[in-house]
Amino acid sequence: MGSTDSTGSSGAPQPEPREKVASGQVQSVDRAIELLELMADAGGEAALSELAASTGLPLPTIHRLMRTLLSRGYVRQLPSRRYTLGPRLIRLGESAGRQLGAGARPYLTALAAELGETVNLAMIDRDMAVYVAQAASRHSMRMFTEVGRRVFTHATGVGKAVLAQLPDATVLEIVARVGMPAATPQTITDPQALLTELATIRERGYAIDDGEQEIGVRCFAVEVPGAPTPTALSISGPSARVGYDFAETAVPVLHRTAAELAKELISPGA
Amino acid sequence: MGSTDSTGSSGAPQPEPREKVASGQVQSVDRAIELLELMADAGGEAALSELAASTGLPLPTIHRLMRTLLSRGYVRQLPSRRYTLGPRLIRLGESAGRQLGAGARPYLTALAAELGETVNLAMIDRDMAVYVAQAASRHSMRMFTEVGRRVFTHATGVGKAVLAQLPDATVLEIVARVGMPAATPQTITDPQALLTELATIRERGYAIDDGEQEIGVRCFAVEVPGAPTPTALSISGPSARVGYDFAETAVPVLHRTAAELAKELISPGA
DNA sequence: ATTCACACTTCCACTCAGCGGAAGCATAGG
DNA sequence: CCTATGCTTCCGCTGAGTGGAAGTGTGAAT
Numbered sequence A, B: 001m002g003s004t005d006s007t008g009s010s011g012a013p014q015p016e017p018r019e020k021v022a023s024g025q026v027q028s029v030d031r032a033i034e035l036l037e038l039m040a041d042a043g044g045e046a047a048l049s050e051l052a053a054s055t056g057l058p059l060p061t062i063h064r065l066m067r068t069l070l071s072r073g074y075v076r077q078l079p080s081r082r083y084t085l086g087p088r089l090i091r092l093g094e095s096a097g098r099q100l101g102a103g104a105r106p107y108l109t110a111l112a113a114e115l116g117e118t119v120n121l122a123m124i125d126r127d128m129a130v131y132v133a134q135a136a137s138r139h140s141m142r143m144f145t146e147v148g149r150r151v152f153t154h155a156t157g158v159g160k161a162v163l164a165q166l167p168d169a170t171v172l173e174i175v176a177r178v179g180m181p182a183a184t185p186q187t188i189t190d191p192q193a194l195l196t197e198l199a200t201i202r203e204r205g206y207a208i209d210d211g212e213q214e215i216g217v218r219c220f221a222v223e224v225p226g227a228p229t230p231t232a233l234s235i236s237g238p239s240a241r242v243g244y245d246f247a248e249t250a251v252p253v254l255h256r257t258a259a260e261l262a263k264e265l266i267s268p269g270a
Numbered sequence C: 001a002t003t004c005a006c007a008c009t010t011c012c013a014c015t016c017a018g019c020g021g022a023a024g025c026a027t028a029g030g
Numbered sequence D: 001c002c003t004a005t006g007c008t009t010c011c012g013c014t015g016a017g018t019g020g021a022a023g024t025g026t027g028a029a030t
Helices: A027-041 A048-055 A059-071 A087-101 A104-115 A157-163 A168-178 A191-204 A244-266 B027-041 B048-055 B059-071 B087-101 B104-115 B157-163 B168-178 B191-204 B244-266
Strands: A075-077 A083-085 A118-125 A128-135 A150-152 A207-210 A217-223 A231-238 B075-077 B083-085 B118-125 B128-135 B150-152 B207-210 B217-223 B231-238
Touching: A027 A048, A027 A059, A027 A083, A027 B027, A027 B059, A027 B087, A048 A059, A059 A075, A059 B027, A083 B087, A087 A104, A087 A128, A087 B027, A087 B083, A087 B087, A087 B118, A087 B128, A104 A118, A104 A128, A104 A231, A104 A244, A118 A157, A118 B087, A128 A157, A128 B087, A150 A157, A157 A191, A157 A207, A157 A217, A157 A231, A168 A191, A207 A231, A217 A244, A231 A244, B027 B048, B027 B059, B027 B083, B048 B059, B059 B075, B087 B104, B087 B128, B104 B118, B104 B128, B104 B231, B104 B244, B118 B157, B128 B157, B150 B157, B157 B191, B157 B207, B157 B217, B157 B231, B168 B191, B207 B231, B217 B244, B231 B244
Parallel strands: none
Antiparallel strands: A075 A083, A118 A128, A118 A231, A128 A150, A207 A217, A217 A231, B075 B083, B118 B128, B118 B231, B128 B150, B207 B217, B217 B231
């Protein structure tokens, strides 16, 4: 992205660039996606008029787009005429998750088995980090997988490991957009402190999250080098079990696995 | 696919009705969705030219659509320039799943606890049944949830319970489109036999799947009456534990829960 | 029971977004 | 180095998409 901007200097009688769809893209598709996202933000349900209010688009336009989504099963319509996200999206999401976590799973499972703690793979999605695969340790078998969950980048191991792959300017843009809320007293909440931390991470070769996301949980994370989308691999567990000495064992294994994962992600099945 | 073929004979200058998008819908959105679906069918990954071949659309058109999806994170692009489904879809699918299984989960969990077997909620999606929520029994804790999985309607308890809510003509259309492959020797593979079975289900008030999907697994399923999309609730387990006498206990509870679910699905949180 | 108000849906003519043929680039293979 | 293949950009034409206005249904108020 970051395409047609910053060159607003010329005094040409520009007809107001605004926040239009980046050129070379399809307006109606972009709008349809915006509607889906809005519904997701609203908890998966919305009325037509609510969508109109949020987007500023005229009702007939939205209605037509929703009809299209409806016929494809991407949204459903309740008897109250309100819309909800549809069953077909589950399938797509599953497929995407499988694709992303595809070759990854065996590596993660092996890693979790070897180190005995929970392993996560996450990549950046807009301004957040999204978990795309997980191998749980036997200790904490959770009913609900974390896959699909989005977390702030500044407050998690994987998040910081991902940010460390980006230029500082981009990092600042991200935190400017989404902010840096504190999840715990340990969370980094200052942009400059974050940049310093990222420099340390690049130097050291791995990120540490020491109760910054959840008190009592420590996490070591490394980048997956050369992944198509900035990606990170982490291992985490209770501070009691996951001490700093644990890093000496874990980090080399993480790096090795990350390198293998990189190959797998770039040319699947190769 | 199968679009502009076979009718090469007539010399009439017919503007060719074809398999157009139903009127009042948005062509480009429909096409974008088709691309996503194709990618999912192809295992989550495809090259531009493959998509062109499958859809019959010209390359530039597809390229533009993919660019839009790309910028929204609905697809990613590998260094090989091939496309894969993107991380953002996971989030959407999660949200859709949460929405669909929303109020349902507590009911399912209670039901699973009360009856001690795995409970599933499924709804129809095109020509298949898709699981939208599950509460597993303690017996068989699976690593991978079944949520999102799509199954044939004719070979499963939930499937048949869903079909029983549809007119025979619609049922025949569905099986004509997707066929009736046998999952086990018990699977119903004849359309007429299926219609007879559905009549029995409507009469009896619940569906039985006796090893038709998987040998040794029995399942009782009831419709969720008045759901916006035809939906069914089932309980299933090994034939050894789930005998026919079990139905006497289970079915009334299933019916009661289904009725409660119906209310919940129609007006969430009410 | 009747009216009113609101929200959704359909209609239709204008027009600009989207389309796709053709030309331009990269990248892999010879 | 050259060729082949497949992706990407360009650009003028046009019909798909748009959105104002009118219609319809539903639920609340009187």
